[in-house]
Amino acid sequence: MSQVFNLRSLRPVNDWLARFEDTCRSRKIRLTAQRRAVFEALAADPGHPTVEEIYLRLKKNWPSLPLPTVYRIVEDLINLGLIRRVASENGPLRLDANMEPHQHLVCRVCGWMKDWRDPLWAQTPLPSLLSGGFMAEEYDVRVSGLCRSCADRKPKVKKIGSY
């Protein structure tokens, strides 16, 4: 019963690690130190990090770990259904170890992002068969807006022209 939660987000990180190990065993994927480290770093981070951010974090305690290895492991974890990509409009790939259904708040100015759960979306039924035979499986909802610090700052006018 000694459940470890990440204090910032109340993530059941131990559950996730157990699921990671179970999945590796049942899918006959080798449980290497590299894979565990990458998964742990993702599970502990509620901030939707990029591959490079994970790499830099791990590099502190593991200076020899190469970036391509992190990329390969991330790809594997996605295919195993242990983490997912976060949809965004630009910039490098962002990752999410939270596989529970949830929405995202995204700041349109600085890209700041936060998990958010609204019962509304849990209740909203998926249209089962839409136009042209499309088979809907799930909603991906992002609420775009301004985070507190960008809202406090004076609104800047985007500069066009003049390269």
Place this chain on the structure above:
Amino acid sequence: MSQVFNLRSLRPVNDWLARFEDTCRSRKIRLTAQRRAVFEALAADPGHPTVEEIYLRLKKNWPSLPLPTVYRIVEDLINLGLIRRVASENGPLRLDANMEPHQHLVCRVCGWMKDWRDPLWAQTPLPSLLSGGFMAEEYDVRVSGLCRSCADRKPKVKKIGSY
């Protein structure tokens, strides 16, 4: 009253072109042939093309047009609010000249994408102030699932391991 619609999507392309020209004039942006061509190509295409797709299409009738110019113009059009980026989980930037509120159907296998309008979201009120002072402005909703051709195909198991 001779409103030209794009037959595939009933897009009021003429309205959009007029808005493009008005915006250029009012923002004192030069109305060049390159900018008009890029905007027209985007306005005519309901398929959320990449920058390179637009470039290749224009290149047929304008072989000297360089790709970096298309990138710069796309950036300008986004900053002018005339087109927008489409959120996605990976791959190159995709563009959308339809600035009306709408949702997207996205095939999780092949990436096929289609505009979709559901009155549900037009009615759903935005939470005005969410956790931590986030100021919500709009929903971005993607319905993920299987397009008809990927649904017809036999489901493939993703291969993990063995590089």
Place this chain on the structure above:
DNA sequence: GTACCTGCAAATGATTTGCGTCTGG
């Protein structure tokens, strides 16, 4: 022991930048 992984180096793909020339208003 051996198939699966990792580590390294190099390739590819997407996007941006610097700078000299040209042109729309």
Place this chain on the structure above:
DNA sequence: CCAGACGCAAATCATTTGCAGGTAC
């Protein structure tokens, strides 16, 4: 005319691939 755009080449950033040696099971 001349600031703002374009065209070209080269740089940068993100991600992937090939291959040889290492290690989990």
